[in-house]
Amino acid sequence: MAKVDSHYILVEQESPNFDVDITxxxxxxxxxxxxxxxRKARTMGITGVVAGSGASKVLAYLKKASDSGQIVKYVGRMAFTGIISGLATGHTNQIANGFTITFTMTEVRVATSSFAEKLPTPVKAQAIKIVNSGVKQTKTKTKSKTKTKTKTTTKTKTKTKTKSKEPVTKVKFKPGSPWS
Incomplete structure (x- = not known):
């Protein structure tokens, strides 16, 4: 018996694959x-049988995990952590209260957050690039369906005040600290 998270599967065959790209x-x-x-991501093909009163719950869990890309832990002859892809079931008259199952698990690496997130606030302000998209103009529609011969023009000047930001001061750390 093998388990995918906490769901039992009778596994007949595990087929691990260790591919590499060679230029x-x-x-x-x-x-x-x-x-x-x-090295490519490791994969493992699994074939087996799910039977018993909870077979439909196991199938529903595996479908949900496959559709959402949930990382699951498989423990059988080998231990493997990854996502489920290529889930297929077979429903024959040989298994009365279950089904055969075939799926592939693919290794996943999850990216971690940047080191800049752990920095103190004054240093974080220096480390992160400030993006300014500038002032954008809005388009207005001034089409009129009736023609008039009189033209009126108005010119207005608007002054906008910009808030002055306090300059960021550079921080110096002691030698040997993680941020020096």
Whole structure:
């Protein structure tokens, strides 16, 4: 018996896959030169049977986890953490209260937050780039359906006051501190 999170599955076969990308360059004689190897995400194919009174709950959980991209933990002959893809079920007359199941788990790496988030506020102001998109003009429609011969023009000047921001002072830390 194996478990996906807390749901039991009778697993018949686990097929782990350890692929890599190899960059090759053609040469005039002999075989191509290989100059770079990069690891791909690990995958594992799982085939098995889900049977019993809770089979529909297990299927509903696996569908939800697959559709939402939820990271699940699989523990069987091997332990694997990843997302479920390629979920397929088979419903035959050989299994009365369940179904056969086949799916692939793919390894996932979750990005962590930037180190700038952990900095003190004065230093964070210096580390993060300030983006200013400037002043934007709005378009107004001034089309009239009736024609008039008199033209009126008005000119108005508006003054806008800009708030002056306090300058950010640079902070100096002691040598050996994490932010020096």
């Amino acid at each position: 090759t360059q053609p040469v005039e004689k002999d075989i191509d030169m290989m100059d770079h190897v990069q």
